[in-house]
Amino acid sequence: MERVRVTEGKTSFFAPVQDKNTQFPPGSAPIFYNPRMEANRDATVLFLSAVRPSEYLDAMGATGVRGLRVANETGTHTTINDIDPAAAAEIRANVKDLGLDAEVTCQDANALMSSRRFDCVDLDPFGTPAPFTDSGCRSARRFLCITATDTAPLCGAHLKAGMRRYWARPMNTEYHGEVGLRVLLGFAARQMIKYDRGIKPLFCFAHEHFIRLHLRVVPRVSAAEEARSRIGYILQCPHCFYRAEQAGMFPERRTCPRCGEVLSPVGPLWLGAINDPDLLEEMEARLPTMGLGTAAYLGRLLPLLRAELPTSSFYDYHRVAKRMRTSPPAMDVMLQRVQEAGYAATRTHYVGTGVKTGAPLEVVEAAVRGD
Template identity: 55%
Template sequence: MDLVEVTEGTTKFLVPKQDNTEKFPPGTAPVFFNRRMEINRDITVLLMKCLSPSTYLDAMGATGVRGFRAAHECGIETTINEKDSDAVALLEYNSETYCRNIEVVHSDAKVIMNERRFDAVDVDPFGSPAPFLDSASGCAKRFLFATATDTAPLCGAHLKAGIRRYAARPLNTDYHSEVGLRILLGYALREAAKYDRGIEPLFSFAREHFVRIHLKMTNGAGRADKALENLGYIHQCPKCPYREEEKAVLPERRTCPDCGARLTPAGPLWLGAVSDTGIIRQMTEILPETELGSKNQIEKLLNTCMNELPSSTFYDYHRLAKTWRVSPKAIDTVIEELINSGWKASRVHYAGTGIKTDAPLKEIKEILCRR
């Protein structure tokens, strides 16, 4: 294996050489490493500095970058697990070369997660984390982190795969990325709740082709029941932009008050806040003194997430303008006009043209059409 040294944050490690002429360079090397996921890892490092976990399991290590960074940049006692023997050989070499105080385990992630417990557990597979969230929700004492890269099933583009993996109905709509994030959160909660545990989202986001969730795990039937109060459905009109939320175990049949069409339910999914504003504030505070490659993008993301309204859907205001046959004004003007009219309104981190607001559609229309 030809190796090259990479630095992320303040951590050095070796990764196999990739063929950068290929469309997806990580697919050309014997052990997986995706440079474009640096922001995903940077955010977890930043968050862990705020949470101070005592032990961390990187359940699917590959090169071990997450685990090495947790140990080196956050000072956490770290275990890196991997089932592939080439990856384990590289993990051991990386550990000997750069970071000797790491435990490397050659096992299936489900096996180690069923046998042992860690303060924080990170599940970062290829595609969907769904098959691992059962064992992970028992293994994680305080914190559970997971990445999903199966955005097509999560967001409704591959409907049947989404239903199979997440036992939920996604919806391919303007706000599909938010539906995907909320379906994953809802699924993680249902996996935890059967063990009388609940979840509290600390920082969750969707970006490019992945969804990342960071959860605090809570204990006891009461807390699980409390968390389950956030589970429910989004009812979307198939004919117009109208949508509404319903917190419930089973969805009702509902009709669009604007056009009379039968609404389509998506879910079950998480309807509560996807992040904790106190945590975002802490992350923002320590960001300037933290050495991270994607600092500027993180600053922007944290700022947007801090101000993003907690409602479960957003409007693509370009799409609304097209529906109402008007040319769109600047997004900040629309938000300002909504706020000046007494409504709440914000941008969203999911899309540059997304707006969240508690204003009813007829008010949004009035503002978008006002010249």
């Protein structure tokens, strides 16, 4: 196997050369390394440097890059696992080469997480994390991190796969990226609360082809109840941009007050905040000293997330304008008009033309027109 030395953040390691022509899908490569996930790994290194867990499990290591970086760049005691013996051998070689005090295991992640607990558990599988989330919830003491790259099932483009994996009905709306994140978050919450423990989302975002969750696990029945109360639905009009949030286990049958259509339930999904603004502020303060390759991206992302209103959807105001057969104003003007009408309004990290606001659709439309 041909290897190359790669540097990410402050860590140099060896990765097998990835032959894009012969190794498709990506999971068919002998040991997987995807440079496009550097932002995902940088985000986690930054997060862990702020929350400082006592130990960290990289449950699906591949080259081990994620766990190697956590150990090397945050000094956290780390265990790196992969079911593939060839991957485990590569991880061991990388641990030795870097002189790290990290444990390397070669087990099925579900078996490992069912037999041991870790302060922080990280799930980074190919595609869906659904088969690993239950054991991840049982294993994680204080923090649980989850990557999903099956955005088509999560966002509603592959409806049946999404329903099978997450027992949720997504919908391909203009805010589908946010639906995917909230369906995954709702699924993780349901997996956790059956153990009378709650989750608190600390740092969650969607980027390119992945969704990344960093969650606090809260070991109390009251926290599980609090998390349960955050699960519900978006009731979306199939014909216009009207939508309403609804908490609870069962979707209500409601009609659109604008066009009389029966609203389609999207979910169950997580309603409410997906980030902890104080933690994001601390991460922003740490960012300049971390030496991260994607610092510029994270430097734009963190303030956006910190400002984002905790509404469960957003309006793509360019689409609203198109439906109204008018030209959209500049984003700053749009936000100012909604704010002047008496409602909070912010940008969103999902798309550049997204507006988060609690304002009714009529106010959004008036702001688009400039009434």
